Amino acid sequence: MLEDPEQQKFLDGLTRDLFQLSIGDLRQGILDYAQKMEASQRNGFAEVFAHASGSLGYQPLASRIASGNLLEDIAGLHSRLEQGEYFDGFGWDEDIYDERSFGDESWAEELTDLFSMTSELFSTGELDKAKEAYERLFAILDLDGEIGIFSGPLCAADMLDLDLAINRTQYLRCVYELTPENTRASEVAHAWFENTDFEDAITLQDVDRCRESDLVDMDTFLPRWINELQARMQERPNSRVRKLLVEATLFSGGLDSLAELARNARVAQAELYRDWVVLVQSLGKDEVAVATAREALDILAEPGRTRAEIADILATLSSCDQSQRLMARREAFRSDPNLCRLVILHTEEAKRTNSAQSMRNEIDFFRSERRATEISPATYLALLILAGQVEEAINVVEAIPGAGRNIEAGQKILLPFLLLSVLEKPSVLPTTGSWLAQLWTGIDQIDSFLWNLQSTDFFDSSSEVAKLDRNNDMSLAAILMERIKVEQLSEEQRAARIRAAESLIERSVVQVVGGRNRPLYASAANLITSRLEVGYLTSDQSGAEHFATMLVSRFPRHRAFQQEMKRSRQNSKILQR
Numbered sequence: 162m163l164e165d166p167e168q169q170k171f172l173d174g175l176t177r178d179l180f181q182l183s184i185g186d187l188r189q190g191i192l193d194y195a196q197k198m199e200a201s202q203r204n205g206f207a208e209v210f211a212h213a214s215g216s217l218g219y220q221p222l223a224s225r226i227a228s229g230n231l232l233e234d235i236a237g238l239h240s241r242l243e244q245g246e247y248f249d250g251f252g253w254d255e256d257i258y259d260e261r262s263f264g265d266e267s268w269a270e271e272l273t274d275l276f277s278m279t280s281e282l283f284s285t286g287e288l289d290k291a292k293e294a295y296e297r298l299f300a301i302l303d304l305d306g307e308i309g310i311f312s313g314p315l316c317a318a319d320m321l322d323l324d325l326a327i328n329r330t331q332y333l334r335c336v337y338e339l340t341p342e343n344t345r346a347s348e349v350a351h352a353w354f355e356n357t358d359f360e361d362a363i364t365l366q367d368v369d370r371c372r373e374s375d376l377v378d379m380d381t382f383l384p385r386w387i388n389e390l391q392a393r394m395q396e397r398p399n400s401r402v403r404k405l406l407v408e409a410t411l412f413s414g415g416l417d418s419l420a421e422l423a424r425n426a427r428v429a430q431a432e433l434y435r436d437w438v439v440l441v442q443s444l445g446k447d448e449v450a451v452a453t454a455r456e457a458l459d460i461l462a463e464p465g466r467t468r469a470e471i472a473d474i475l476a477t478l479s480s481c482d483q484s485q486r487l488m489a490r491r492e493a494f495r496s497d498p499n500l501c502r503l504v505i506l507h508t509e510e511a512k513r514t515n516s517a518q519s520m521r522n523e524i525d526f527f528r529s530e531r532r533a534t535e536i537s538p539a540t541y542l543a544l545l546i547l548a549g550q551v552e553e554a555i556n557v558v559e560a561i562p563g564a565g566r567n568i569e570a571g572q573k574i575l576l577p578f579l580l581l582s583v584l585e586k587p588s589v590l591p592t593t594g595s596w597l598a599q600l601w602t603g604i605d606q607i608d609s610f611l612w613n614l615q616s617t618d619f620f621d622s623s624s625e626v627a628k629l630d631r632n633n634d635m636s637l638a639a640i641l642m643e644r645i646k647v648e649q650l651s652e653e654q655r656a657a658r659i660r661a662a663e664s665l666i667e668r669s670v671v672q673v674v675g676g677r678n679r680p681l682y683a684s685a686a687n688l689i690t691s692r693l694e695v696g697y698l699t700s701d702q703s704g705a706e707h708f709a710t711m712l713v714s715r716f717p718r719h720r721a722f723q724q725e726m727k728r729s730r731q732n733s734k735i736l737q738r
Contacts, residue, residue, distance in 0.1 A: 264312030292335035346385035431467035469497035520548035538570035594734030686729040
């Protein structure tokens with residue numbers, strides 16, 4: 162402990178500030194300071210850093226390559242990390258608004274250099290040395306799961322200034338070339354899959370291309386490699402193994418072998434069929450892709466996302482066969498029902514049939530198959546509305562006690578439909594300054610309305626729909642508006658819908674305000690104002706005001722909610738006319 166309190170205070174503050182800086186910012190700050198020094202100060206200042214560099218045993222990259230002590234350098238860094246020399250503590254970082262480890266982050270640059278040195282060994286053909294160095298380097302990264310080792314705002318791998326996928330590919334090439342032919346497949350598989358850090362989308366083709374010379378003995382390696390991959394698929398199916406299996410099968414026997422693999426698969430058959438369809442389509446063989454997709458839909462009895470993606474592909478390839486296109490859209494929705502597929506199916510059905518009856522057919526299908534619970538509440542409510550079964554949709558929501566996804570779906574889909582359906586001219590709502598209009602446009606922004614869908618890549622199974630050809634103007638709100646326009650409601654039906662809407666609003670407001678969920682007070686107030694706007698537009702101001710007053714008066718002590726209610730009314734252009 163320093164005797165001078167002021168000096169101790171200074172050092173404590175300096176330490177705190179230094180730990181807030183990245184290595185790059187720290188170096189730049191030191192250089193900026195050095196530029197302003199008088200000549201007489203420079204030598205002493207430089208000696209401080211020369212001494213620090215020597216005590217750390219850190220040399221420039223070129224010097225360490227020349228020294229030939231790569232393995233010693235790796236071992237030294239490993240030892241210093243395990244001893245906690247780069248870790249000072251764990252705490253809150255205001256810059257990233259999260260907790261992180263603090264300390265000396267120079268380990269990241271040193272480890273980056275060691276990886277670069279190893280890659281240079283690989284490039285010069287010293288595969289045996291590169292293999293051993295890579296194994297030791299990956300062992301260092303494996304320390305990331307332990308506390309008190311690394312410092313920095315990111316995980317260890319992400320702190321490095323390099324593309325680790327290249328280094329991993331080079332390591333796999335080392336294993337391939339240095340392993341005897343009879344054990345090569347099993348050793349490569351072990352290196353590929355037992356290292357949990359190897360999550361990159363590395364392919365056998367990448368391993369082949371990372372050196373100028375081709376992989377040797379591929380004719381004997383591929384059958385054994387396929388056997389290894391199939392065994393791992395049986396034990397623990399995953400997309401990484403499956404993609405490598407598809408690649409190896411193509412290398413070995415082409416599309417015919419891939420077809421045989423998909424047809425005879427005991428695990429991940431749907432995914433293998435999808436890979437087959439996507440690959441054939443990517444080669445421009447649309448007729449073969451159509452036949453393959455139809456075969457897949459016939460073979461795959463179980464519904465699911467992958468089966469739906471195959472049906473989506475079939476639909477995109479069937480632009481000249483409207484009957485097949487409609488069938489594919491129907492199969493896609495029934496395999497993996499969501500709002501996006503519902504809108505697309507409804508649009509297709511509306512072109513050639515009674516869309517309401519078609520939607521009723523879908524309801525009957527899910528009920529007969531006892532699969533109604535597989536549909537999300539939002540999708541099911543939208544399906545009921547499009548089928549003309551609005552009263553049933555109301556009953557579904559009202560039958561659910563308390564809160565939950567059904568109430569949320571009712572608020573986001575059923576409520577705006579009920580409110581707009583009682584208006585004489587619902588399509589002429591102002592686009593701004595109306596909470597009712599905002600509630601309506603929010604239909605196309607709810608979480609389960611998956612418009613951000615991208616094409617499925619052969620080596621990317623994460624996308625929701627494969628090559629979905631949709632119209633940019635397609636929206637659930639627009640389709641629901643068309644449904645409203647064709648309705649002919651009696652006064653009794655309008656009154657029933659108003660009561661149902663008020664019930665939904667009341668449940669939502671009680672849930673928010675009664676639960677003191679302050680961040681949602683404004684949204685709750687806007688729901689009430691939406692009802693007031695409907696009252697103004699239907700010349701039923703007294704009924705709407707009575708409902709609003711009754712509901713708001715239930716929370717006399719919630720001044721924050723009262724203020725939000727006042728603000729919401731003031732911001733409504735409809736009420737301020």
